[in-house]
Amino acid sequence: MTAIGSTSNDNPWGAMGLANQPTQRDTGLGQADFLRLMTEQLKHQDPLNPLDNTQFLGQLAQFSTVQGIGDMQLAMGSMASVMESDQALRAAALVGHDALVEVDSVALSGGGGVSGEIAAETSGPVVVEVVNEAGVTVQRLELEATGAGALEFAWDGRAADGGNAPAGNYTFRASSGAGEDTRSLQVRLAAKVESVSIEPTGLVLNLEGLGSHPLSSVRRVG
Structure with a gap:
């Protein structure tokens, strides 16, 4: 194997008498630069035509505005950091709970x-069908709603024949009424x-068997 040694091509700045690439200078105007420019302006102004007070105050106002924007950006950055930490604490408290x-x-x-x-929309019988990936109903649950609102149900994982339903994706379809009124x-x-x-859009819950869902879609955490 041929070893590649250092050549003049490794340092294109050598032809200009520089050992390395010149350091990039910060071209931004900082607070000290702004004050220095204003001081020099006052020192070299024409005594017969001095700087107008209105112009001087305008420059001071511009400086105050720029400084205020910089302070506001720092404050917003600190606030964002605090909010992200608060989200992390809230997220840790949700793990292990049912959503x-x-x-x-x-x-x-x-x-x-x-x-x-x-x-449920009204009182009366409610039917819940458990449908497998092939579109076949493996279980049918009959419930009774006492009125409009949340009607709880549970499926134990057993099919209509009494055996355990195989692993897979299942869809739950609920309906009330009969015939044309279904x-x-x-x-x-x-x-x-x-x-x-913790995503840029907010908290996302990773639920067992249900995948990922934003916190905004969660109705209750128990």
Whole structure:
């Protein structure tokens, strides 16, 4: 193997008598630079035509505005850091709890059950169908709503024949009424919070079997 040694091509600045690339200078105008420029302006102004007070005050106002914007940016950065820390603390408290989200499908292991609630519109019978990936109803739950509101339900993971339903994705369909009066109802499922992610848009809950959902979609945490 041929070793590659240092040549003049390794340092293109050598031809100009420089050992390394010149250091890039900060071209921004800082507070000290602004004050120095104003001092020099006052020292070299024309005695017969001195700087107008209005112009001088205008420059001071511009300097105050620039300095204020810089202070505000620092304050906003500190506030954002505090809010992110607060989100992290809230996220840690949610792990291990059950969260109820507006979703009707869940990935279950063999014989695994799930609980949730139905948004009932009126009192009366409510039917919940558990449908597998092939579109076949494996279980049918009959509930009775006492009025409009949340109607809790639970499925133990057993099929209609009494055996455990195999692992897979299951969808829950709820309805009330009969015939032409049949109405579909909203389903909400509960699952354990496995972890929480802090995204630019806010907190995202990673739920067992339900995937990731933003905190805004969570109806209840228990």
